[in-house]
Amino acid sequence: MKNFRIAALLSLAAVLAFTSCKKDDDTTVPSANVDEIPEPGCIGVTRDDAIVLRFDYTYYQGEEPRVEIVRTRTDERVKYDTTVFFPTVEGNKVVIRIPNIRLSDDEFNYTANCVTIEERDDTRPANDRWFEQTEFKNQEEFSQTRMATQLVVDVSSSLGEDREKVRQYALDFAEQTLAGGAGFIGLTLFADTVITYPFTNQIGDISAALNSFPYPDLNAQTFTRLSDGILSGLNALENAELDVDDRVLVAFTDGNDNGSNNPTGNQQMIQASEFPRYMIGLKGKGLEYNTNYLKSLASSENFFVEAENADELQARFNDINELIANIYTVIYNRSTQTFNPDIDEPISLRAIFYATPYEIDQN
Structure with missing residues (x-):
C-alpha cells in the first residue's frame, strides 16, 4: 500500500x-x-x-x-x-x-x-x-x-480472546503510521478505564503503552466508555504542541457506548469536532453493536469501516491507514x-x- x-x-x-x-x-x-x-x-x-x-x-x-x-x-x-x-x-x-x-x-x-x-x-x-x-x-x-494520528482502541473484556489480535493490529497500525518518519502517533486505550498516552514518533513507546494498560479480566463484566475514549483522544489532538500539517483520529470498538456518562452530549461534541475522525467496527462480538451509531461518530460514511470478525479486522485497519496516507x-x-x-x-x-x-x- x-x-x-x-x-x-x-x-x-x-x-x-x-x-x-x-x-x-x-x-x-x-x-x-x-x-x-x-x-x-x-x-x-x-x-x-x-x-x-x-x-x-x-x-x-x-x-x-x-x-x-x-x-x-x-x-x-x-x-x-x-x-x-x-x-x-x-x-x-x-x-x-x-x-x-x-x-x-x-x-x-x-x-x-x-x-x-x-x-x-x-x-x-x-x-x-x-x-x-x-x-x-x-x-x-x-x-x-506531517501528521498527528490519535489511535483510540477498545480493549474491553467483550473482545474475549480476540483482544490480543486487536493489540497487535493496533501496534501494526502505529508502525505503518510512523514508517515514513514524518508524523507522530498518540494512543488512547479504554474499557472501564480511559488512559491517553503522550504523542510519540517511537514505536517502542506505543508497544510499552499497549503492554502497560490495566486490562480487565476477560471473564469479568466490564462496560465500554466509547465516547469518553474518543473525547479524550480529541482533547489530546487539540492540546498537543506538535509541528504538523494535519491531525486525525482513528477509533476502534466492538460494541456500543454503555459506560460513558452523558453519551448523547458526548456524541454531539464528537460530531462538532473539526478533526477528521475515522471509525473501525468489529461486528459479531456483542448484541449492543450498532453500525449506525458508530457511523455517526465518523466524519463521513467514507471514513467508517467494519469487519465481520477478527480475521478481517487487520484489513480494515489497513484500509484506514490507506485513507490517511492519501x-x-x-x-x-x-x-x-x-x-x-x-x-x-x-x-x-x-x-x-x-x-x-x-x-x-x-x-
Whole structure:
C-alpha cells in the first residue's frame, strides 16, 4: 500500500511547454477548469484521471504573500479545510503550502499517483497558457504530510480472546503510521478505564503503552466508555504542541457506548469536532453493536469501516491507514518577487492530481 503524501517542489524560472494537451470537460470533471491538461508524468494514469485544484497567489508590495483556493474552478472532488493560506518567506524563495488536501466523492476516495503544478500566463499563445516552471525540476518528489494520528482502541473484556489480535493490529497500525518518519502517533486505550498516552514518533513507546494498560479480566463484566475514549483522544489532538500539517483520529470498538456518562452530549461534541475522525467496527462480538451509531461518530460514511470478525479486522485497519496516507500537502516554491496591486492581477496556479479511485471492499 502507499504510505506517502505528495509535496510537489517547484520554483519560478524558465518555461516548459507541453505539446500534448486536451481540454477538461465539465461533464466529466465537475466544476474543474476548462483548459488544457498535460499528459501525466507517471504510469498507470491518463489525462482523464486528472483532478484539478486551482488557486491564486499574490505578493503585493507592502503586503504579505497570500494564496486563495478558487472554489468555482476547483474540482468538486478536492476537499480542503480552508481556502486562504499565507506562504512563508524563506531566504530567496516564498514557500506556498496547501495542506490537508483529500480527494473523494460520495462513492470513492482517490489515490494520487503523481501531481503537476502549473502557472497560467495569458500573454502566451492560447493553446499554451498553462506551463510548468522548470528550475529545480529535479527536486520534485513524493513526501509525507506531517501528521498527528490519535489511535483510540477498545480493549474491553467483550473482545474475549480476540483482544490480543486487536493489540497487535493496533501496534501494526502505529508502525505503518510512523514508517515514513514524518508524523507522530498518540494512543488512547479504554474499557472501564480511559488512559491517553503522550504523542510519540517511537514505536517502542506505543508497544510499552499497549503492554502497560490495566486490562480487565476477560471473564469479568466490564462496560465500554466509547465516547469518553474518543473525547479524550480529541482533547489530546487539540492540546498537543506538535509541528504538523494535519491531525486525525482513528477509533476502534466492538460494541456500543454503555459506560460513558452523558453519551448523547458526548456524541454531539464528537460530531462538532473539526478533526477528521475515522471509525473501525468489529461486528459479531456483542448484541449492543450498532453500525449506525458508530457511523455517526465518523466524519463521513467514507471514513467508517467494519469487519465481520477478527480475521478481517487487520484489513480494515489497513484500509484506514490507506485513507490517511492519501492526505496531500501541495508545496510550491516561488521567488520573492513582489507585484503592484494597482496593476497586476493574482498569479493563477493549478495542482493537477492524476488519481485513481480507491474503494474499500467490505464484501
